[in-house]
Amino acid sequence: MTIVRLGSGDGADFEAEAIGAKAANLHRLMRLGAPVPPAFVLPIALCGAVLAGDPAAAAQVRAALREGIAFLEQATGRRFGDRRSPLLVSVRSGAARSMPGMLDTVLDVGATLTAVRGLVRATGNPRFAYDCRRRLLESYGETVLGVARTAFAARRAELMRGEGVATEDDLDGEALERLAAACEEVSSRAGAGVPDDPVAQLEAAAMAVFRSWTGDRAEAYRALEGLGDLRGVAVTVQAMVFGNRSLRSGAGVAFSRDPSTGAAAPVVEMLFAAQGEDVVSGRRTPQSGEAFAAALPEAAARLGDLLVRLEREFADVQDVEFTVEDGTLWILQTRAAKRTPAAALRFAVDFVRAGLIGPAEALRRLAGIDEAALVRTRLVDAGPAVLHGIAAAGGVAVGRAAFGAERAVALAADGDPVVLVRPDTSPSDVAGFAAAAGIVTAAGGRTAHAALVARQMAKPCVVGCAGLAVVAGEGRAGFAGTVVREGDWIAVDGDRGTVHLGRPAVASERPEGLDEIARWRAASRGAADGVMPAG
Incomplete structure (x- = not known):
């Protein structure tokens, strides 16, 4: 079982059913020239063997990870766990269909004590280095060791009270070093704790992502959304880019159009000096796209241009995760945006009028929506x-x-x-x-x-x-x-x-666009019956 190196080859075999929708879209982004950190994938086919307990599967995972890390080291010029120029990676999940937040992710893998000292040497920023260490310990503890999120939250709150600050954003490097030690203590209570070996961290994280396929929330979501035919999850390992590196850094999510109302204007939300999980978790309230543009105008302008390009490339409204590291924009994911029924109706009408899709495709996208929901x-x-x-x-x-x-x-x-x-x-x-x-x-x-x-x-x-x-x-x-x-x-x-x-009472009204949908359906029925539509 070999890895899939994203951005390489002709991409003909890089289908969502093989490597997950997230990785397939990342490959497409790379081939379009979008700024995407190097990445490789352990394919979905490996998931079934891992979950079945096949003894050969674990060996396959180890061999694939060794091959993949060598590829990332070559691509980035950094070394995994190095004491001078360390490579850190994210270990992300990806099914053939989007399952937002239902599968596991581990960030900052490789942030050993040696690597943290290497980050301090490379950046001169101990606060950033120990923040990465703290994030790894929390992410690994929750995902791999099964430590309750509340256990880490309690230690954070205790330390912040002692420091007299409201959030971890206000902690300095020395306090974050103590917080990382406290998180390590919490994880150690779960048994073996977090290994200080980057390869061991990576293997355990990858296996945890595979196992998350059978987690309660993933199974409940597949049942609710009728995704019972999916065969498993792929594991994407990607070089970390750091939204928590400085005040000119951050993480955010952008929609090429408003997914709630359907308005033809982008929606961007961002947290400065943060990593992506801070935004999508919902535990913090992000800042607006206007704040992003005011602070980092070049990165914001490049993101705006990419949103227009990606919407045309994919012929659908895009949901894009991004990171800015010291002013440089990186794209971590794009996918078709989840949308309300009202937004779906407006998108369908607008995209047909713009010539991006035809009426038949618009009707297909609306087929699963009860007209009463519109x-x-x-x-x-x-x-x-x-x-x-x-x-x-x-x-x-x-x-x-x-x-x-x-x-x-x-x-x-x-x-x-x-x-x-x-x-x-x-x-x-x-x-x-x-x-x-x-x-x-x-x-x-x-x-x-x-x-x-x-x-x-x-x-x-x-x-x-x-x-x-x-x-x-x-x-x-x-x-x-x-x-x-x-x-x-x-x-x-x-x-x-x-x-x-x-x-209070609830009133309803007929939305714009339903008449246009009715005309498409009539034309579709007429074509099926061999009748040319009038006009």
């Missing part, structure tokens, strides 16, 4: 908003407040609609997403996992509600000072980004 809804006499946030997925929902995924499922089983209200959400909340009529979070942006899944499931979603404080264990929340208890009725307006108390 009807626009609005709240009637909702009263003043008690929360204001970011409109992440359009539409409105009225339901009983639930402060956890399990409670949302339980309350929905009683027959009333439910609104899932969380400080932030993670992919493990997928059952709560499915049960809820709407979703509200205190943190996150339009590019967080919660927002992506909400759009795909056509659930109204408002994120980044700064006035929201959830006390889930006590079954209550503060809505800008107003106490809401579990089971109370609330309303979500995913178009305006507001949350209201009570049970």
Whole structure:
């Protein structure tokens, strides 16, 4: 079993069914000349053997990883685990169809103590080096060792209280070194801890990504989305680029058009001095594209040009993950954007009018959408908003407040609609997403996992509600000072980004574009019957 080196060869055999949609798109990006860090892939075919416990599979994985790391070292001029010019890698998952956030990823693999000292030598920035170490320990601990995310969060909070700072962004290099040591202690309690051997880290991370295929959230998502025919997951290993390296660095997600409303304008969100997981996790609320353009105009302009080019190349609205390292733009992923039904309708009409797709393709893209879901809804006499946030997925929902995924499922089983209200959400909340009529979070942006899944499931979603404080264990929340208890009725307006108390009525109206869809369908039926359309 050999690796697939992305960007090499003619690409004829690099299909999503073989190496995953993420890697197939990265290969296509490289061949287009987009700035993509070097990467290689362990194909999907290896996943079944690993999950079956085939003794030969582990040896195949080790051999493939050795070959792949040699390729990355040659491509980057850095060495894995080196004490002077260390190579760090990300280990990412990729199925043949997009499963946003449902499979595992481990970042900063190779950040051993020796490599961290090498990063300090190479950059003169101990804060950056120990931040990479801390991130590896947390990512590896959660994904490989099964340590609860809350265990790391508790140690972070304890150290930040001692330092008198609000976030880890305010910690200096010495404090981050102590935080990394604290994270190492947490991981060690899980057994063997995180090995200080880069090859051992890489092998364990790759095997964990393969095993995530059978994780609860991945299986639940495939069942909900009808993806039972997928055969497994590929593992993409990519040279790290560092959005946490400096204040001229950052990580973000961009959509070539608005995936909630369908507006023909890009949506960009970014966190400065951060890595990609900070953005998509929804644990932090990102800054706008305008802030990105003001701080890093050259990188922002290049991203804008790429969004236009990629939309035309793929003939669909793109969801792009990117990193900026010291002002240099890197693209880490592109895929067809998850979208609300209303946005899907507008995209279809706009793309046909622009000549990017034909009516038959537009109808195919809309085939899985219930026409009732295309009807626009609005709240009637909702009263003043008690929360204001970011409109992440359009539409409105009225339901009983639930402060956890399990409670949302339980309350929905009683027959009333439910609104899932969380400080932030993670992919493990997928059952709560499915049960809820709407979703509200205190943190996150339009590019967080919660927002992506909400759009795909056509659930109204408002994120980044700064006035929201959830006390889930006590079954209550503060809505800008107003106490809401579990089971109370609330309303979500995913178009305006507001949350209201009570049970207002909902009105509906017919959207623009349905008449055009009806004409396409009539023409399609006429062509099938051998009748030429009039005119």
